[in-house]
Amino acid sequence: MRVFKFGGASVNSIERIQHAAAIIREYSAEERLVIIISAMGKTTNALEKVAEAFYAGKKEEALELFGVIKNQHITTAKYLLVKQYNACYAQLNDFFTEVEWLLHDKPVRDYAYYYDQIVCIGELFSTTIVSFYLQEVDINNTWLDVRDIIRTDNNFRNANIQWTETETRVKQAVEDVDNIVLTQGFIGCTDDNESTTLGREGSDYTAAVFANILGAENLTIWKDVEGVMNADPKEFPEAQLLQTLSFNEVIEMAYYGAQVIHPKTIKPLQNKGIPLLVKCFLDTSLPGTVISSQRVKNLPPIMVVKQHQALIHLRTHDFSFVGEQPMSQLYQVFGQLNITPNLVQSGAISLQICLDNNSDKIEQLATAVSNTFDVQVEKDLTLLTIRHYTPQQAEERTADKNIVLVQKTKETTQVLYYN
Numbered sequence: 190m191r192v193f194k195f196g197g198a199s200v201n202s203i204e205r206i207q208h209a210a211a212i213i214r215e216y217s218a219e220e221r222l223v224i225i226i227s228a229m230g231k232t233t234n235a236l237e238k239v240a241e242a243f244y245a246g247k248k249e250e251a252l253e254l255f256g257v258i259k260n261q262h263i264t265t266a267k268y269l270l271v272k273q274y275n276a277c278y279a280q281l282n283d284f285f286t287e288v289e290w291l292l293h294d295k296p297v298r299d300y301a302y303y304y305d306q307i308v309c310i311g312e313l314f315s316t317t318i319v320s321f322y323l324q325e326v327d328i329n330n331t332w333l334d335v336r337d338i339i340r341t342d343n344n345f346r347n348a349n350i351q352w353t354e355t356e357t358r359v360k361q362a363v364e365d366v367d368n369i370v371l372t373q374g375f376i377g378c379t380d381d382n383e384s385t386t387l388g389r390e391g392s393d394y395t396a397a398v399f400a401n402i403l404g405a406e407n408l409t410i411w412k413d414v415e416g417v418m419n420a421d422p423k424e425f426p427e428a429q430l431l432q433t434l435s436f437n438e439v440i441e442m443a444y445y446g447a448q449v450i451h452p453k454t455i456k457p458l459q460n461k462g463i464p465l466l467v468k469c470f471l472d473t474s475l476p477g478t479v480i481s482s483q484r485v486k487n488l489p490p491i492m493v494v495k496q497h498q499a500l501i502h503l504r505t506h507d508f509s510f511v512g513e514q515p516m517s518q519l520y521q522v523f524g525q526l527n528i529t530p531n532l533v534q535s536g537a538i539s540l541q542i543c544l545d546n547n548s549d550k551i552e553q554l555a556t557a558v559s560n561t562f563d564v565q566v567e568k569d570l571t572l573l574t575i576r577h578y579t580p581q582q583a584e585e586r587t588a589d590k591n592i593v594l595v596q597k598t599k600e601t602t603q604v605l606y607y608n
């Protein structure tokens with residue numbers, strides 16, 4: 190059994206859905222497939238705007254924005270389907286109604302709750318269309334609502350999977366199907382039947398969870414790039430393909446902000462020794478990248494650029510040392526506010542913390558630590574991380590930058606500079 194994951198970029202047009210179907214046809218002739226699919230293109234971003242408008246009390250705007258998304262999906266379905274169109278429309282219509290009902294309500298709960306009820310619909314739309322298209326071209330498959338399978342807690346927008354319950358449900362659901370299983374990434378459901386999401390770009394993680402539970406031969410993630418490269422090819426056209434990588438290396442790259450694989454994807458695979466293949470959606474003959482437990486030596490420098498960074502300067506009010514107590518208070522606040530620092534540098538009575546520039550979070554952090562620290566914030570920064578750097582290369586990359594902070598270990602250098 191193999192698990193495939195197609196991301197938003199691989200299903201963002203009629204041609205790409207047709208191309209995905211051709212890949213599925215080819216591979217399903219040889220093996221049993223479980224397929225996880227994300228929302229089409231930038232649908233999740235568009236649904237976020239619907240959730241924001243709804244929560245701000247702008248009902249008409251929310252309905253209008255949702256109408257645009259709805260029509261885009263209907264148009265795609267119309268182009269792709271003839272025999273299957275009516276059945277597909279009926280299923281899509283149930284989802285339209287699910288959201289439109291909610292949009293007519295007044296928000297009385299947390300934003301995160303409504304966000305998940307609205308945003309989860311993107312994956313339900315895309316998988317419905319792809320599933321009916323596969324039927325249309327005689328590729329038998331079974332569409333499953335992953336909300337009946339992936340059980341989570343109610344930590345909306347970043348829900349945690351309840352493993353025992355999910356394990357039973359994944360095994361049962363796949364066992365009950367004798368053809369291709371097709372379902373959604375990124376979303377789940379609480380015991381109270383409330384939809385949840387697993388964190389942005391979380392479909393890779395869903396695919397890894399299925400692969401782990403099913404003991405898959407491997408997980409293949411189809412991308413619009415050759416494979417994992419030593420930098421984002423959109424920003425660095427000279428980027429080279431990395432044909433083999435270790436789980437260790439990829440988890441580090443993802444942690445430092447490489448957008449190509451979701452950081453949570455690696456653990457479920459590493460735990461069961463399941464290889465991860467990152468393959469080129471546009472040219473299946475290319476080798477792609479194989480990620481496994483095996484150590485890979487002599488890697489070239491790997492670069493990760495993280496934009497929209499802020500540097501928070503904290504200094505104790507009373508000149509007391511930044512010892513155990515203030516540090517543990519700070520990390521507690523990080524936990525409470527769901528903040529992951531991208532870099533921390535400490536001195537005797539001061540600390541500098543680099544974070545994604547999210548004004549709300551920074552304000553909350555400043556308030557929470559104000560009894561111990563004076564707080565200053567620098568914005569408009571970029572964080573460049575180079576793994577396996579040579580001093581010369583690090584120097585060349587940052588020679589013309591207005592540098593604010595540098596941190597180095599033997600393997601990794603991080604440079605924070607003004608944009």
Ligand SMILES: Nc1ncnc2c1ncn2[C@@H]1O[C@H](COP(=O)(O)OP(=O)(O)O)[C@@H](O)[C@H]1O
Pocket residue numbers: 195196197198199227390411412413414416417418419420421422423447448449
């Ligand atoms: N090191 C890297 N190697 C390859 N692609 C990268 C890397 N870093 C960032 N990317 C970007 O990741 C994108 C693919 O990931 P993503 O947009 O999440 O795809 P999808 O939504 O289809 O899963 C590529 O288009 C590429 O620009």
Ligand SMILES: N[C@@H](CC(=O)OP(=O)(O)O)C(=O)O
Pocket residue numbers: 195196197198227228233234311374375388389390391392393
């Ligand atoms: N659609 C979700 C989940 C996801 O993983 O998407 P993608 O595979 O396109 O990165 C998001 O955009 O966050």
